[in-house]
Amino acid sequence: MPAIHLPRTIRIGGGVLADLPEVLAQNGLSRPLIVTDAWIESSGLLERVQTLLSAAGLASRAFTGVVPDPTIAAIEAGCAFLAEGEHDCVIGLGGGSPIDSAKMIAVKGTRRVPDLKAPHQENTPGLPIIAVPTTAGTGSEATRFTVITDAETDEKMLCAGLAYLPQIAIVDYELTLSKPLRLTADTGIDSLVHAVEAYVSKQANPFADSMALSAMRLIWPNLPRACKDPADREAREAMMLGALQGGIAFSNSSVALVHGMSRPIGAHFHVSHGLSNAMLMPVITRWSAPSALPRYADCARAMGLAEAAESDQGAVGRLVEALHQINADLGVPSPKAYGIDKARWDHLLPLMAQQALASGSPGNNPRVPEVDEIVELYQAAWG
Numbered sequence: 001m002p003a004i005h006l007p008r009t010i011r012i013g014g015g016v017l018a019d020l021p022e023v024l025a026q027n028g029l030s031r032p033l034i035v036t037d038a039w040i041e042s043s044g045l046l047e048r049v050q051t052l053l054s055a056a057g058l059a060s061r062a063f064t065g066v067v068p069d070p071t072i073a074a075i076e077a078g079c080a081f082l083a084e085g086e087h088d089c090v091i092g093l094g095g096g097s098p099i100d101s102a103k104m105i106a107v108k109g110t111r112r113v114p115d116l117k118a119p120h121q122e123n124t125p126g127l128p129i130i131a132v133p134t135t136a137g138t139g140s141e142a143t144r145f146t147v148i149t150d151a152e153t154d155e156k157m158l159c160a161g162l163a164y165l166p167q168i169a170i171v172d173y174e175l176t177l178s179k180p181l182r183l184t185a186d187t188g189i190d191s192l193v194h195a196v197e198a199y200v201s202k203q204a205n206p207f208a209d210s211m212a213l214s215a216m217r218l219i220w221p222n223l224p225r226a227c228k229d230p231a232d233r234e235a236r237e238a239m240m241l242g243a244l245q246g247g248i249a250f251s252n253s254s255v256a257l258v259h260g261m262s263r264p265i266g267a268h269f270h271v272s273h274g275l276s277n278a279m280l281m282p283v284i285t286r287w288s289a290p291s292a293l294p295r296y297a298d299c300a301r302a303m304g305l306a307e308a309a310e311s312d313q314g315a316v317g318r319l320v321e322a323l324h325q326i327n328a329d330l331g332v333p334s335p336k337a338y339g340i341d342k343a344r345w346d347h348l349l350p351l352m353a354q355q356a357l358a359s360g361s362p363g364n365n366p367r368v369p370e371v372d373e374i375v376e377l378y379q380a381a382w383g
Contacts, residue, residue, distance in 0.1 A: 002203070002205050002252065004207050004252050005144055005162060005165055005251065005252060006142065006165075006248065006252075007131075007141070007142055007165065007166045007167060007168060007169045008027075008167050008168065009023055009026070009027070009167070009168045009169070010142070010168075010169045010171060010244070011023060011168075011169070011170050011171065011172075012171045012240075012241065012244070013171075013172065013173070013237075014172065014173055014174045014233070014237065015172060015174060016170055016171065016172045017048075017049070017052070017132065017170055017172045017174070017175065018052065019170065020049070020052060020053070020091075020130075020132070020170055021052060021053055021055075021056030021058055022056075023130075023168055023170070024053075024058060024089070024130070024168075025056070025058075027089075027128065027167065027168065029088050029089040029128060029130075030057075030058050030059075030088065031058070031059060031060075031085070031086060031087050031088045031089070032053065032058065032060045032087060032088075032089050032090065032091045032130065033060070033061055033062075033063060033081070033082050033085060033087040033089070033090050033091070033105075034046065034049065034050070034060055034061070034062040034063070034091045034093050035062075035063050035066060035078060035090055035091065035092050035093065035098055035101050035102035035105055036062060036063070036064055036066060036092075036093040036094050036098045037064060037065075037066040037067070037068075037094055037097065037098055038064055039094075040064075040093055040094045040098065040134065041062070041064045043178070045093070045134065045175070046062055046064070046093065049091075049093060049132070050062065060091075061081075061085050061087070063077075063078045063081040063082070063105075065077050065078060065081070066078070066094065066097050066098045066101045067097065068097050068270075068272070069097065069147075069149045069156065069266055069267070069270070069273070070097050070100055070101045070104070070147075070148050070149060071148070071149050071150075071151045072113045072114075072148060072149070072150055072151065073151065074101065075101060075104050075105060075108065075113060075148060078101060078104075078105040079105055079108055079109075082105055087127065088127065088128070089106075089127050089128040089129070089130055089167075090102045090103075090105055090106040090127050090128070090129055090130070091130040091131075091132060092129065092130070092131045092132065092140075092141075092166075093132045093134070094132075094133075094134050094135075095133065095134060095135040095137065095138065095183075095187070096135070096137065096138030096140050096187075096273065099131045099133060099138065099140040099141060099166075100138075100140055100146040100147055100148065101146075102129055102131070103129055103140075103146040103164040103166075104116075104146050104148055104159065104164075106126045106127040106128070106129045107122060107125075107126035107127075107163045107164060108126070109126065113148050113150070113157065113159070114150060114157065116157075116159045117148075117157035117158060117159050118157075118158045118159065118160050118359065118360050119360060120159070120160075120161075121160055121161040122159065122160070122161035122162075122163040122164065123161045123162045123163055124163055125162070125163050126163055128167040128168070129164070129165070129166040129167055129168075130166060130167065130168040130169075130170070131166040131168070131169045131170070132169075132170045132172070132175075133169075133171060133175070133240075133243070134175040134176060134179075135176060135179060135183060135187045135243075136173070136176050136179075136184075136187055136188065136191060136226075136236070136239035136240040136242070136243040137186070137187020137188065137190045137191050137243055137274055138187065138190060138191075138243070138247065138273075139191065139194055139243050139244060139245075139246045139247015139248070139250065139251070140247060141166055141169040141170075141171060141244065141247060142165075142166070142169055142244055142247040142248045142251055143164070143165065143247050143248075143250065143251035144160060144161060144162050144163075144164050144165040144251050145158060145159065145160050145164060145251065146159050146164045147159070147263065147273075149266075149267055154264075154267045154268045155264075155267055155355055156263035156264065156266055156267040156355075156359075158263070158359050158360070158361070165251070169244070171240060171241075171244050172240075173233070173236045173237040173239070173240035173241075174233075174236075176236050176239070176240060177230065177231060177233070177236060178230070179230065180230075181227055181230070182331075184223075184226050184227050184230065184239075185223070185227050185274075185278075185330040185331070185332070186272055186273075186274030186275045186278065186332075187243070187274045188219060188223040188226065188227070188239055188243075188274075189223070189274055189275075189277060189278040189281070189326070189330070189332070190273060190274030190277050190278075191215065191219050191239070191242055191243040191246045191247075192215075192216065192219045192220065192223070192246070192281075193255075193258050193259070193277045193278075193281055194212075194215070194243075194246035194247060194249060194250045194255065195211075195212040195213075195215035195216045195219065195242070195245070195246040195249055195250075195299075196212070196216065196281075196285075196296075196299050197250060197254070197255045197256040197257075197258055197259060197364075198211070198212040198246070198249035198250040198252075198253040198254065198255065199212040199213065199216075199249070199253075199295060199298065199299060200256065200288070200292045200295045200296060200299070200365075200366050201250075201253045201254045201255070201256050201364045201365070201366075202254075202256075202363075202364045202365070202366065203253045203254040203364050204253050204295070205252070205253060207252060208248070208249045208250070208252040208253035209249075209253075211245045211246070211248045211249035211252070212245070212246065212249035212250075212253070213298070213299075213302045214242075214245050215242040215243075215245035215246040215249060216242075216299060216302040216303050217302050217303070217304075218238045218239070218241055218242035218245070219238070219239060219242040219243075219246070220302075220303040220304065220305075221238075221304065222234075222235040222238040222239050222242070223235075223239065223326070223330075224326075224329065224330075226239050227330060254361065254364040255361050255364070256288075256361055256362065256364045256365040256366075257284050257288060257356075257361065257362045257365035257367075257369065257377075258277055258280050258281055258284050258285075259277065259359075259361045260356040260357070260359045260360075260361035260362040260365075261280055261284065261352075261356045261362070261374060261377065261378065262276040262277045262279075262280055263276075263355070263356070263359060264348075264351075264352035264355045264356055265279070265280075265335070265352070267355075268348055268352065269335075269338075269340050269345075271335075271338065271340075275332065275333075275338075278327055278330075278332040279327075279332060279333070279334060279335060279338075279381055280377075280381050281323050281327075282320055282323040282324045282327065283377055283380045283381045284377060284381075285319065285320055285323055286320045287367065287377060287380075288365055288366050288367045289316045289319075289320070289366075290367070291366040291367035292366035292367075293312045293313065293316055294312050295366070296312075296315075296316045296319060297311075297312035297313075297315035297316050297319075299319060300315040300316060300318055300319040300322075301315060303319070303322070305318045305319055305322050306318050306319075334381065334382060334383050335381060335382050335383075336382050336383045337383075342382075345378075345382065349375045349378050349379070350371070350375060352374075352378060353371045353372075353374035353375045353378065354371060356374055357369075357371060357374065362374070
């Protein structure tokens with residue numbers, strides 16, 4: 001049986017951001033570096049967090065240089081900022097990019113980021129990591145992974161190991177109430193992909209399965225609700241819990257082919273991670289399902305798409321159809337409709353396929369592709 005790894009402390013619910021000073025104190029931490037981005041700073045949330053900490057007698061500094069799809073250069077800048085202060089922990093405040101950045105800044109030290117990419121496993125802890133997610137999507141608050149982009153090679157590097165697992169996660173759905181539609185949709189589908197891939201992965205196990213199925217039950221009916229009415233607190237709470245459970249599921253199982261193929265799209269064409277997952281999910285599910293029909297059928301039933309008595313084949317048919325439909329409903333564009341240059345797309349397909357395979361994620365897929373099959377799947381997803 002696999003070992004199960006979780007944050008030491010998880011606070012969940014509306015308003016639990018207020019618990020941050022107490023939780024830090026319980027863990028003997030008092031000098032946090034907050035890692036975030038310019039949007040969180042401009043929204044007033046950073047000031048709110050720093051005021052909260054200051055009122056409890058905790059001195060903090062903030063690095064606001066996080067960029068989307070965090071780059072090595074941004075990580076190096078964050079590490080230099082960390083070294084200028086005397087910090088005993090790192091808080092990632094924001095979506096996946098700030099939390100992933102916080103993880104690497106807390107762990108890297110003087111090493112080169114490319115030396116830490118998978119298959120390397122980094123298990124020696126750095127500074128304690130505290131994750132405060134503001135999007136219901138990445139699940140990074142509960143995972144032992146971070147993804148950093150090498151801007152020189154356009155490669156999204158998966159870095160893995162227990163060192164990246166946050167010690168504390170503060171999961172407050174109220175922080176998502178102001179999320180715009182596109183971000184709600186893309187991060188929500190990202191969460192769904194985490195859950196489905198964890199469940200069908202070759203690394204699946206009973207603990208991760210329970211988290212994955214619960215995440216699907218929460219995400220599928222509530223994603224359209226959260227997109228339709230951003231102030232729907234019940235839907236927002238369900239999406240936040242589903243994202244957390246999806247993160248726990250894939251951190252203790254794995255992601256698979258969708259994620260492996262998604263990262264190169266993000267690296268080369270700067271498509272957001274959740275959106276590139278959504279672009280690929282229906283095509284890859286249809287291709288992969290024959291190799292794990294009962295598992296995909298379980299997903300369809302958990303999402304309420306098929307009755308228990310329906311055949312696995314019928315249930316999976318409904319699943320693929322529903323994945324196409326939710327992309328249409330939520331305005332998910334194909335790579336073509338997104339505006340990606342066709343000539344550059346075609347030229348990069350062999351490299352993208354090789355990068356996808358090299359990430360290791362496709363090896364966990366129920367049906368493991370060759371390079372030429374990945375190229376064909378990219379071509380099928382194009383339009």
